[in-house]
Amino acid sequence: MNNFFFRCLMYLAGLFVLSLGVVLTIKSNVGIAPWDALNVALSEKIGLTIGSWVFIVGGVLIFVNSTIKRSAPNVAGFIPILIIGVFVDLLNLKLLSFVQVDSLWIKWCLFFGGLSILAFGITIYLRASFPSVPNDELMLAITDRTGWGINITKTITEAIAFVLAIVLKGPVGLGTIIVVLCLGLLVGVFDQLLHKVGMPRALIVRGSVNE
Structure with a gap:
């Protein structure tokens, strides 16, 4: 039970840290992660919040x-x-809605801070061995099929989203x-x-089996 509770906390903490990284890169206004650029583009062109498109696009990726x-x-x-x-809508529209950066060097500091936080959030929540974010599950699925490292497969999936974001004229x-x-390198x-x-991720998995 203690192991399960710890994994729940790790999972929620990782997803929150991940979401914080997403919002910080959006606020930097110097270009954002491809999947986020895709969600922002869809939000601007069709409507709904960015968080809503996180859910919709993720649902498509599940299939x-x-x-x-x-x-x-x-x-x-x-x-x-x-x-x-x-989390993204809460941070973007409420908690961090006041963040507006004009200085270019501060924008880049915000971006690289957000990028690092995003990568760290991914590695944290994956260790809980609970359901993966669909785009990260895509990374893991390709890893399982090819045997490549997650740094390589993460880069591949980000490149796919990058192309889609360009097609939809997102904030690239x-x-x-x-x-x-x-991002793939940082996750690695x-x-x-x-x-x-x-x-290690394997340690958390073994813990869930023996709890």
Whole structure:
């Protein structure tokens, strides 16, 4: 029971940290992560909040992932995208709505801080071994099928979203290119770092089996 409670806290904390990173990069206004650029583009063109599109796009990816895995759709994947959608709208429209940056160097500080926080949030919540965010499940599905490292597969999935964001004329900028090139690397770095301090993803999985 204690292990389950710890995993729940880790899961929620990771999703909140992830959402904070997303909003900080949006506020930096120098280009945002490809999936977020896609959600912002859809919000601007069609309506609804960014958090709503996090849920809708994630729902579509759940069925894409099921095709790659050749299995039934993982409906549990709706849990994290619902939580992230709520967190993103709460932070973007309420808690951090006052954040407006004019200085270019502060914008870039905000961007790189947000990017690092985003990558760290991903590595934290994945260790809870609860349902993955669909775009991260896509990363893991490709990893399982190919045997490539998550730094490589994360870069591939971000590149896919990057193309879609450009097609929809989302807020793509230099920061977006940096995310495509660096987010996968940062996730890999934090993954290895947490592994070295005694928090491998496999350890959490074994804990869930024996609880």
